[in-house]
Amino acid sequence: MAEYPRPLPLPTPETQHFWDGCKAGELRLQRCTDCTHTYFPPRPFCPACSSRKVEVFKASGKATLYSYIINHRPRPDFGDQPHSIAVVTLEEGPRMMTNIIECPQTPEALQLDMPLEVIFEKASEEISLPKFKPAPTPARK
Amino acid sequence: MKQKTVAVVGAAETTEMGKIPGTSQLMLHADAALNAMRDAGLTAKDIDGIATAGDSPVEIAQYLGITPTWVDGTSVGGCSFMLHVRHAAAAINEGLCNTVLITHAESGRSRVGARKFSRDPASQMGQFEVPYGVTTPPTMFTIPVLRYMKEVGVTEEDLAMVAVIQREWAAKNPRATFHDPISVDDVLNSKMIAWPFRILMCCLVTDGGGALILTSADRAKDFPQKPVYILGTGESCETPLISQMEDFTTSKAFRVSGKKAFAEAGITHKDVDHLMIYDAFAHLPLYGLEDLGFCGRGEAAAFIRERNTAPGGKLPLNTNGGGLSYMHSGMYGMYALQESVRQMRGIAPAQVPGAKISIAHGVGGMFAASGTIVFSNEKP
Ligand SMILES: [Zn+2]
Numbered sequence: 238m239a240e241y242p243r244p245l246p247l248p249t250p251e252t253q254h255f256w257d258g259c260k261a262g263e264l265r266l267q268r269c270t271d272c273t274h275t276y277f278p279p280r281p282f283c284p285a286c287s288s289r290k291v292e293v294f295k296a297s298g299k300a301t302l303y304s305y306i307i308n309h310r311p312r313p314d315f316g317d318q319p320h321s322i323a324v325v326t327l328e329e330g331p332r333m334m335t336n337i338i339e340c341p342q343t344p345e346a347l348q349l350d351m352p353l354e355v356i357f358e359k360a361s362e363e364i365s366l367p368k369f370k371p372a373p374t375p376a377r378k
Numbered sequence: 379m380k381q382k383t384v385a386v387v388g389a390a391e392t393t394e395m396g397k398i399p400g401t402s403q404l405m406l407h408a409d410a411a412l413n414a415m416r417d418a419g420l421t422a423k424d425i426d427g428i429a430t431a432g433d434s435p436v437e438i439a440q441y442l443g444i445t446p447t448w449v450d451g452t453s454v455g456g457c458s459f460m461l462h463v464r465h466a467a468a469a470i471n472e473g474l475c476n477t478v479l480i481t482h483a484e485s486g487r488s489r490v491g492a493r494k495f496s497r498d499p500a501s502q503m504g505q506f507e508v509p510y511g512v513t514t515p516p517t518m519f520t521i522p523v524l525r526y527m528k529e530v531g532v533t534e535e536d537l538a539m540v541a542v543i544q545r546e547w548a549a550k551n552p553r554a555t556f557h558d559p560i561s562v563d564d565v566l567n568s569k570m571i572a573w574p575f576r577i578l579m580c581c582l583v584t585d586g587g588g589a590l591i592l593t594s595a596d597r598a599k600d601f602p603q604k605p606v607y608i609l610g611t612g613e614s615c616e617t618p619l620i621s622q623m624e625d626f627t628t629s630k631a632f633r634v635s636g637k638k639a640f641a642e643a644g645i646t647h648k649d650v651d652h653l654m655i656y657d658a659f660a661h662l663p664l665y666g667l668e669d670l671g672f673c674g675r676g677e678a679a680a681f682i683r684e685r686n687t688a689p690g691g692k693l694p695l696n697t698n699g700g701g702l703s704y705m706h707s708g709m710y711g712m713y714a715l716q717e718s719v720r721q722m723r724g725i726a727p728a729q730v731p732g733a734k735i736s737i738a739h740g741v742g743g744m745f746a747a748s749g750t751i752v753f754s755n756e757k758p
Binding site for chain 2: 243244245246247248249252256278303304305306307308309310312315319320322323324332333334335336344349360364366368
């Protein structure tokens with residue numbers, strides 16, 4: 238695969254599990270076993286109650302579109318076409334920055350609150366980035 | 379409650395603003411500081427407190443020849459200078475120093491001797507935002523607005539109107555970068571930067587700086603300029619990651635900082651004659667008006683559309699033209715403070731007649747931090 242030209246994350250010991258999960262095709266979140274708060278970005282303690290008793294779990298990968306922009310300024314590393322930079326609300330509650338892909342990069346196609354699902358984009362041997370695409374419309378019964 | 383009052387006794391911007399390719403960022407600090415010292419009738423020997431953001435206060439002190447007993451390098455983005463004013467007031471009241479110099483300068487456009495811009499790929503932002511194309515303010519500060527627009531019913535025309543009215547103020551200011559009137563259509567037809575933001579909804583990128591000198595109100599009466607008193611101050615911060623803001627329709631840092639400043643000043647919204655809200659982008663005044671409590675939720679766009687903040691309106695806002703039309707070198711909070719001081723001295727190019735209380739409200743980073751200062755030209 239061609240070298241991925243964009244700035245890539247450099248995991249730290251506290252975030253390695255998240256990036257390992259992405260590489261394995263899993264979106265991993267953390268949850269406090271004292272107060273049940275689910276949170277992101279990763280850290281080995283609960284930002285709601287300061288407990289260190291937290292666990293990693295596999296999230297559903299389902300999300301909705303919270304807000305976004307469509308960047309029109311040329312970015313050599315992102316190509317010259319307008320592209321979305323979006324924040325999604327995960328089914329489990331936390332929000333994360335991402336791109337919405339496999340979808341026209343237009344206001345018409347990108348509707349707030351639309352259902353999304355995670356898709357991992359391999360960027361290097363070590364890093365796969367969690368991105369989101371429109372969730373398939375449920376099949377009629 | 380504050381036991382004593384502190385006042386601004388020196389205030390100035392750099393001699394030139396806009397494009398200054400012949401001056402380094404460090405010298406822009408010094409130029410603003412020398413102008414403020416001249417304004418206050420002081421030299422570096424009279425200064426015993428120093429604060430700046432972005433660059434090191436150690437370097438500014440050394441360059442100017444200041445030996446401080448109080449140093450503040452709080453650097454939380456463009457509102458850092460509001461925080462410096464707050465910290466300086468506390469330090470002066472506590473006797474840590476007597477006369478504080480606060481400087482800002484940035485060779486924002488020409489980048490002469492300017493800091494290199496880089497993000498650590500191991501930082502939270504480097505890991506969880508930058509890989510998706512979040513880099514400069516237009517790809518970051520803009521992201522919450524669609525959610526705000528959907529929740530409260532604000533339109534692209536409403537965003538454009540913010541820029542249109544600020545241009546009316548800029549037209550009255552000879553030092554403003556832009557003077558020519560613009561229409562909502564002009565804004566909406568200007569170059570798309572990051573939908574829904576067009577270039578005329580985004581702040582300028584210029585060179586410049588500013589400096590303030592503060593001392594106790596008791597000493598202030600012996601200075602050449604009319605003292606501008608600090609009635610109340612607030613500060614807060616929320617998150618370096620815009621994706622982790624609690625709510626994209628309101629800034630927690632704005633609310634906390636504003637509430638503190640109003641409470642400390644002991645004033646109500648009706649008492650405020652003049653307002654500055656750091657406008658890096660056209661949505662900032664909308665958030666600021668609502669989060670400071672001047673407007674109810676979702677009411678700021680109509681408040682602006684109905685010309686309450688325009689020349690002749692009941693709450694003159696961003697009367698220098700703002701970051702959208704006056705200037706923006708990178709950390710605009712200093713220029714909001716400078717315009718509040720000019721209004722309180724009665725010397726602003728677009729002077730609000732009889733103004734007695736002015737608020738300067740700043741944002742740091744992308745809704746990351748906030749600082750609020752309540753000024754008055756009447757000693758409390
Ligand atoms: Zn907890």
